[in-house]
Structure formats: structure tokens, C-alpha cells
């Protein structure tokens with residue numbers, strides 16, 4: 001069952017739970033200090049948490065720089081995956097990017113991370129480059145993906161332009 005989910009800006013008070021999700025989600029998790037730096041020192045950073053049933057069940061973050069959004073992180077608690085929460089987190093980041101006057105979004109994804117690639121493809125990201133052996137922990141390549149028109153993905157363009165995607 002999909003529980004009611006709310007997104008809000010990430011705060012220091014979220015970090016214990018964010019670290020649980022982080023450690024359950026990535027082969028080389030970020031340190032707590034890395035999140036603290038993002039929340040306190042990085043003017044370009046925007047991080048959100050998703051809550052359901054009173055707990056943090058996922059989070060996502062990006063940097064907004066010169067009209068472009070660079071996704072740094074997105075993860076959902078393993079037991080909550082496959083229920084639409086990841087997609088909703090990414091759509092929320094897109095809304096925030098548009099609010100910050102960025103209409104393009106990019107990210108890197110491990111070549112072997114097919115679930116994430118499917119999510120990004122669903123939201124109109126296309127592969128536009130490769131960074132060989134980008135991930136030093138496994139020597140895996142990174143696929144660079146871009147969505148060049150977030151407003152179209154979010155259905156915020158007039159029908160008839162051919163750009164809007166209704167879902």
C-alpha cells in the first residue's frame with residue numbers, strides 16, 4: 001500500500017534517518033558531514049526529504065547553478081521502493097528547479113543501475129554522455145543523462161506545442 005507522502009526541505013533534524021536511507025542505498029554512502037556541508041555551506045544546494053507514516057522514507061537533492069539543475073542524490077528506503085515515491089521525489093525536484101528558473105536537469109547514473117535509469121527515462125531524461133570508470137569504488141562507468149525541458153515533462157507548456165507530456 002502506498003502511504004500518504006509529504007516532501008519538505010531537509011533539515012539537520014532529518015540527518016539520522018537520511019543516513020539510514022543513504023547507507024541502505026549506495027555502495028559508497030556519503031558521510032553525515034557531507035550532508036551537513038550541503039545544508040549549511042552550499043548556497044546552490046536544495047535538499048528535500050519525503051515522509052510517510054511519520055518517518056523519512058526518501059530524499060533527493062540538487063544544485064541549481066546558472067539555469068541548470070544538477071541532481072546529486074536520490075534514494076528511497078528499500079522497503080518503500082516500487083511504490084512511486086522515487087518518481088514523486090524527482091518530480092518535486094523538477095518543480096523546485098522550475099521555481100529557481102532552471103529548465104534543464106542533469107545527473108550521473110551507474111551503468112548497471114537499471115532501476116534508476118528507467119525512472120529517469122520515464123521522466124524524459126536521455127543519455128548524452130559517458131564518464132568512463134567514474135565510480136572509483138567499482139570502476140563502473142557513469143551515464144550522463146539530461147532532461148532539456150523540465151516544463152514540458154511537468155506538463156507546464158501549452159497543449160498544441162507538441163512539447164507537453166501529460167501523465
Ligand SMILES: CC(C)(COP(=O)(O)OP(=O)(O)OC[C@H]1O[C@@H](n2cnc3c(N)ncnc32)[C@H](O)[C@@H]1OP(=O)(O)O)[C@@H](O)C(=O)NCCC(=O)NCCS
Pocket residue numbers: 025026074075076077080081082083084085086087088108109110113114115116118119120122
Ligand atoms: C532509484 C530509486 C530512487 C527509485 O525509487 P522508487 O521509489 O523505487 O521508484 P518508483 O516506484 O517511483 O518508480 C518510478 C519508475 O522508476 C522505474 N523503476 C523503479 N524501480 C524499478 C526497477 N526495480 N526496475 C525497473 N524500473 C524501475 C520505473 O520506470 C518506474 O515507473 P513504473 O512504476 O511506471 O514502471 C530507488 O530504486 C533507490 O533508492 N535506489 C537506490 C539509490 C539509487 O540508486 N539512486 C539513484 C542514484 S543515480
